[in-house]
Amino acid sequence: MDMRRLALPMLLAAAGLGLWMLLAGAESLFGLDLGSIGFAVLVLSAWGALHGVWRLSLTDAELQVSPAEWKAWIGTAFMAAAVAYFVARMHVFQTPSLADSPEAQQVGRNLVMLLVAWTVLSSTVGRRWKDRVQEDERDREIEREAAGWSRHAVTGMIVVLAVLLGISPADRLQWASLPMIANLLVLVLMVGCLVDNGASAVRHWLDRR
Template identity: 55%
Template sequence: MASTARLLVPLLVAGGGIAAALLLHDGRWLGLDTGAAGTAVLVLTAWGALFALGRADLSAVENAVSPGEWRAWIGTVFTAVAVAYFVSKLRVFQGADLLHDPAVRAVTTRLVTLLVAWTVLSSMLDARWKHRVQRDERDAEVARQAAAWGRGATVAGIVVLAVTLGFSPADRLTWATPPMIANQLILLVMVGSLFEYAASALRYMADRR
């Protein structure tokens, strides 16, 4: 069972890659809405991993991957897909009517769907381990270091954005509309979360070796 549990991590990452490819295409392929399909693939992949955990012996699973690491890997995959999708669609927010533009609504709907799905899956993960210790001193140390990476990435991004806006000639800032800047700030928060989840997942993986 330990080897099976470890196998779920690369399968989760692979499913995230397929979902990202479909979301980045975000159009029609053989009559299929690839954006919706990408979201479905990501959610079903994560749900499938949790379903497999639900049928497994927890002691064997914890010997392979701890609850904290499961959360970190699922969070990394979900956030990475959301960031990649957001970056690919950021141009739609340049000078857009945020309330009435259908392209903006489509991007926002995808991102909100991913957020809701991650919230539900996170609750499912907590419920799976609700009667067991989910966080010890090691988990607290991993979380502290990962949070530092997340803050660092967010602060670095804000500094780069501020320097770009403050020192670029006006004729090179035609892209910097209020909607674009607002969404870039949201993106930086997401990137910070991605760094935090990824740093946590990689630290757990390094500790197992």
């Protein structure tokens, strides 16, 4: 069987394994940090897919997808993984000080590296379409609509969080340490970015149907 046909399923399986390691409840396996291993597997899978795509010539199907849509789908995938990982690890931020929590520091490092990998990957993928128009009026209109959805999502989540903290009795807010509240606000921004990219990707896809 042509190895090229097996490459994509293998990379998808590896990415799924890496994501599972990031989200797994166990902190370590045989003394190794699962989060760090999962992050490495996920990023290497993405780079492997990028390398394979880079070596192939542009197909007719690929040419129908604008560079802006490709970037939106990549952003959606990476932000979905980052949000899922952040939510699965939120319990580590229930600490009076991040300096006293190595687990929280590790989660923060993994998230930063995941977002850096997304930025670098998006920039590198853009070079594949360097000879094409990167953005037209249609792309800008979709970007404005997606930004609107993102603003509504961020506003709604901030209102919900403010109401929750404002009306809850003090004895039920033991979970709301300062690091937890700060990271909840970071999560709100991340979800807003996910909505932005997701809405843009879906709108592009619907326009092509």
